[in-house]
Amino acid sequence: MSPLEKRLRDGDVPADVRELLQNNHRHGHHLLKLVNQLLDISKLESNKMLTHESAGDLGLFLADCFAQFQPLAQERKIDFTLTQELAGQFLFDKAHLEKIVFNLLSNALKFTPSQGQVNLSARLVSTSSAASVLQVQVQDTGQGIPEEEQSKLFDRFYQVDSSETRVEGGTGIGLSLVKELTELLQGDLQVESQVGVGSTFTVRLPVTPLTTEEPNDQPIEVLRSTPPAAESRLILVVEDNEELRSFLVESLSEEWTVLAAPNGKRALEVIEQELPDIVISDVMMPEMDGYQLCQHIKQDIRTAHISFIMLTAKAAQDSKEKGLEFGADDYLTKPFNVYELNLRIHNQIQHQENLSAHLKAHLFPVRPQEEPAEVENEFVLQLNEYLADNFDKPDLKVDTVAQEMSMSKSTLNRKLKALLSTSANDFIKNYRLQRALEFLTKGRSVSETAFAVGFESHSYFSQCFKEQYGTTPSEFLKTGV
Known part of the structure; x- marks a missing residue:
């Protein structure tokens, strides 16, 4: 934490001094952004800017980019939307695409x-087994750019003279950097604009699709209900018998989104990538049996919440007890009725939803006068411990939190969705609001509290606080409820 940030967190700073310090802090962030962009420009000029592709879910990546601008759009009362038709894993340069x-x-x-x-919209405009072209478009209803100025738009330090419409100042670097990064990634950039109507910027970049199949191994089967329900739960079937596996996938896919794997080893790979809600597994399988798979799932805090239903031909009581000892949530003996299996799936999902509602209600009470209860979930405790040391940082990002929790950003979101029916962004926001209650209860001002818990916008803090607690921070200070 910088000396300026430490001073801002002090409770005895006069209001006029605090406002001055906050302005300096905001300007410092803008200056840091400008310096980073200038460094990027310098690297591009000297041909020292490198590319680094890594695997990732393009849809989730762009959704996270979108989410980080939602507070700004809400503060400025702009209708901000995301439209995308992306699914699956791709190789792409995350750092450059984010910029x-x-x-x-x-x-x-x-x-x-x-x-x-x-x-913000995104889709694949051409595909093949080896390469695809990603098209990203940003459309706005601003005042538009005069035709005679569009040719200069991507020149370094050039700024369109639109003082009547500009909300804040600029440097003329951003669009130039976009163009040069796009060209570095062997893509192209176009702009269409009409004065009085708005502008559309279109970026097209080559990306490489990935497949989960391995040439010398059994493929992971994926069958999704058509069309999939908006809130369809994800079921993983683990069974080495191909006929029974196909039968289960076909039967269950009428109601659920279903994945399948032929053994426990392959199942762990699917679980790490997809994080299903329920695993239905045979016991006797090659490479890794059902007991070992269940033990792996239940001993890892990232996956311990997943319900596990065991299927076995063994009717002996000791076999059932062994499965329960390894953490299985339910047990079904072959031969079984698919209707009964579906009932057991429904029961497990209802149990998950009850636990989720209970945990969320105790973790983030909706009434300000309620104290958050102690939680026993190891994952949530570890997440809270990290946030306790970092919640005051305005630039705290979901990917940083995910890295701390030893998982990908998409896995963190799926984990929190399963545990608390919330996203990672909302969990961080709710944690900050809970801490804001503590500061306000101790008599700290609204603007001081907003900054202390990581909100850079006073108005957005007040809006989030009211959405969560039904009262504004100012009203809470007056009434205490």
Whole structure:
């Protein structure tokens, strides 16, 4: 923490001094962003900017980029939407794509007036087994760019003269950086704009699709209900008998989204990537049996919440007891009725939902006067411990939290969705609001509290507080309820 941030967290700073310090802090962040962009420009000029592709879910990646701009759009009363048709894993340069999307969204929100619209859309415009082309578009209803200025738009330090519509100042670096990064990634960038209507920036980049199949191994089967329900639960069937595995996948896919794996070893790979809600597993399998698989799942805090239903031909009581000792949640003996299996799945999901509602209600009470209860979930305790040391940082990102929890960003979101029916962004926000209650209860001002818990916008803090507790921070200070 910098000396400036430490001073801002002090409770005895006069209001006029605090406002001055906050302005300095905001300007410092803007200056840091500018310096980083200049460094990128310098690397591009000297041909020292490298590319680094890694595997990831493009849809989740862009959704996270979108989510980070939602507070700004809400503060400025801009209708901000995301439209995408992406699924699966791809190889792409996350760092460079993030800079491209961030600069385009920042530019669109900067020049779009209140009550205007900004849309981020993404889709694949051409595909093959070896390569695909990702198209990302940012559309806005700003004042538009005169045709005679569009040719200069991507020149370094060039700024369109639109002082009447601009919400904040700029440097003329952002769009130039977008163009050069796009070209570095062997893509292309286009702009269409009409004065009085708005602008559309289109980026097309090559990306490489990945497959989960391995040439010398059994493939992971994926069958999704058509069309899948919006809130369809994800079931993983683990069975070495191909006929029974196919039968279960076909039968269960009428109601659920179903994945399948031929043994415990392959199942762990699927679980790490997809994080299903329920695992239905045979006991006797090659490479890794059902007992070992269940033990792996239940001993890992990242997967311990997953319900585990064991299937076995063994009717002996000791076999059932062994499965329960390893953490199985339910047990079904072959031959079994699919209707009964579906009932057991429903029971497990209802149990998960009850636990989720109970945990969320105790962790983040909706009434300010309620104290959050102690939770026993090891994953939540570990997550809270990390947030306790970092919640005051305005630039705290979901991917940083995920890395701390030893999982991907998408896995963290799925884990919190299963545990608490919430996203990682909302969990961080709710944690900050809970800490804000503590500060307000101790008599700290609204603006001081907002900054102390990591909100850079006073108005957005008040909006989030009211959505969570039904009262504004100012009203809470007056009434205490």
